Amino acid sequence: MSCSQWTTDEVRSLCLEQGFARAAVAPADPTVRRKELEAWIRDGHHGTMGWMAEHLPVRADPGQLVDGARSIICVLDRYADGTPDVIEGGWGRIARYARGRDYHVVMKSRLHAVCDQLRERAPEHVFRACVDTAPLLEREVAARAGLGSIGKHTLLIEPGLGSWLLIGAIVTTLELDATGPVDEEDPCGTCTRCIDACPTDAITPWSVDARRCISALTIEHREPIDESFHAAMGDWIFGCDICQEACPHNEPTARTRDLLRHESHAAPVAPGIGGRSDDGSAFRLQSVLTWDEDTRRAAFAGSSMKRAKLAMMLRNALIAAGNFLRDHEDPDLLGAIRALSGDEIPSMVRDTARSVLVTLEID
Ligand code: B12
Numbered sequence: 529m530s531c532s533q534w535t536t537d538e539v540r541s542l543c544l545e546q547g548f549a550r551a552a553v554a555p556a557d558p559t560v561r562r563k564e565l566e567a568w569i570r571d572g573h574h575g576t577m578g579w580m581a582e583h584l585p586v587r588a589d590p591g592q593l594v595d596g597a598r599s600i601i602c603v604l605d606r607y608a609d610g611t612p613d614v615i616e617g618g619w620g621r622i623a624r625y626a627r628g629r630d631y632h633v634v635m636k637s638r639l640h641a642v643c644d645q646l647r648e649r650a651p652e653h654v655f656r657a658c659v660d661t662a663p664l665l666e667r668e669v670a671a672r673a674g675l676g677s678i679g680k681h682t683l684l685i686e687p688g689l690g691s692w693l694l695i696g697a698i699v700t701t702l703e704l705d706a707t708g709p710v711d712e713e714d715p716c717g718t719c720t721r722c723i724d725a726c727p728t729d730a731i732t733p734w735s736v737d738a739r740r741c742i743s744a745l746t747i748e749h750r751e752p753i754d755e756s757f758h759a760a761m762g763d764w765i766f767g768c769d770i771c772q773e774a775c776p777h778n779e780p781t782a783r784t785r786d787l788l789r790h791e792s793h794a795a796p797v798a799p800g801i802g803g804r805s806d807d808g809s810a811f812r813l814q815s816v817l818t819w820d821e822d823t824r825r826a827a828f829a830g831s832s833m834k835r836a837k838l839a840m841m842l843r844n845a846l847i848a849a850g851n852f853l854r855d856h857e858d859p860d861l862l863g864a865i866r867a868l869s870g871d872e873i874p875s876m877v878r879d880t881a882r883s884v885l886v887t888l889e890i891d
Pocket residue numbers: 559561562564565568577580623624625659660661662663664665666667668678679681682683684685691692693694695696712734735736738741743744748766767768769771
């Protein structure tokens with residue numbers, strides 16, 4: 529079929545009508561960084577995310593994800609404006625991307641709406657919507673489409689928008705004119721702010737060691753967190769934004785505050801439930817430490833936070849509570865930690881509680 533069924537401009541318009549901040553098209557070519565991808569896995573930098581080591585040839589080549597793929601339509605949602613958080617002591621912080629409605633669901637349903645429209649004029653073509661979970665190097669594809677460039681912290685930075693962006697893609701057999709740059713821009717120059725700010729030294733330029741990254745430790749890692757990371761985790765109980773907060777491309781200005789943020793990211797999910805703050809940025813640690821499965825479900829309904837199981841949230845909140853109690857007195861919070869250290873408590877939670885108590889008594 530001819531490539532004129534849809535033009536790139538028409539496809540971009542369809543995406544923008546769905547409220548995406550940016551849309552562009554990349555060719556569905558194999559990665560130019562296969563060696564780096566393979567080395568990251570070989571060196572174990574994916575940590576306990578075993579799924580990252582699976583389907584490596586597919587991740588390296590979108591043509592294996594969708595047979596006969598020619599183009600990748602790439603979109604961005606802007607989820608935050610980087611306004612500094614004001615988190616009270618005794619509260620556990622949530623990364624900004626996870627404060628609104630589950631982006632996997634919200635972005636995918638809007639991408640599916642685009643796919644449906646595209647199929648009307650190109651019914652013989654394949655359109656596969658991907659948000660995060662498909663084996664696709666989304667940041668590289670977005671950069672190749674011209675939507676920005678990758679910083680030393682490995683995230684996509686759009687000049688003017690910064691990196692508070694989520695990426696979605698439609699891999700398709702439709703041939704569209706690519707919009708991307710000839711040469712990759714370096715957004716960093718001599719800057720090393722994200723590397724210096726990372727509290728666990730997880731970043732080397734253009735690579736993140738997930739075994740050390742607070743985001744992976746709190747959201748992906750289903751085992752006890754090594755004590756050597758506890759202090760560095762500070763008040764983060766789900767994800768981490770420190771490398772992005774440090775980045776000069778994300779400095780909030782009057783202009784960036786007014787830029788498009790999709791409504792699904794603007795309002796917090798379930799404020800007040802399970803001890804959540806009204807602005808959705810944090811949970812009261814005392815509350816989290818008394819959660820049961822029903823409370824977790826209610827607090828995470830419609831949110832991407834449901835990836836963290838109850839035991840993981842208790843573990844994360846225990847570590848944050850221990851960090852708070854290093855410098856503050858709070859007998860109720862200490863009591864909540866003690867209550868989770870009994871023999872009857874499941875091992876990951878109990879062992880974390882005991883290790884936090886030992887640290888507090890030693891300090
Ligand atoms: C696994 C994963 C993680 C892991 C590993 C992170 C990582 N850096 O790979 C963990 C759990 C740690 C994580 C954390 C976060 N993640 Co994440 N994650 C992913 C996922 C599912 C796969 C990423 C991947 O393929 N990693 C593999 C490694 C090898 O990738 P890489 O290191 O970038 O490898 C490339 C570089 O090495 C590069 N390279 C090597 N040398 C050089 C040199 C130069 C000059 C350049 C430019 C590149 C380069 O080539 C390699 C191949 O492309 C993607 C979704 C997706 N399907 O793409 C989301 C994704 C990357 N995550 C996202 C987000 C939002 C986050 C967090 C901000 C969440 C949070 N606040 O807690 C943090 C940020 C931490 C960080 N600094 O990376 C967004 C990023 C959006 C953006 N603006 O870029 C994505 C794209 C999800 C989405 N759909 O929007 N994530």
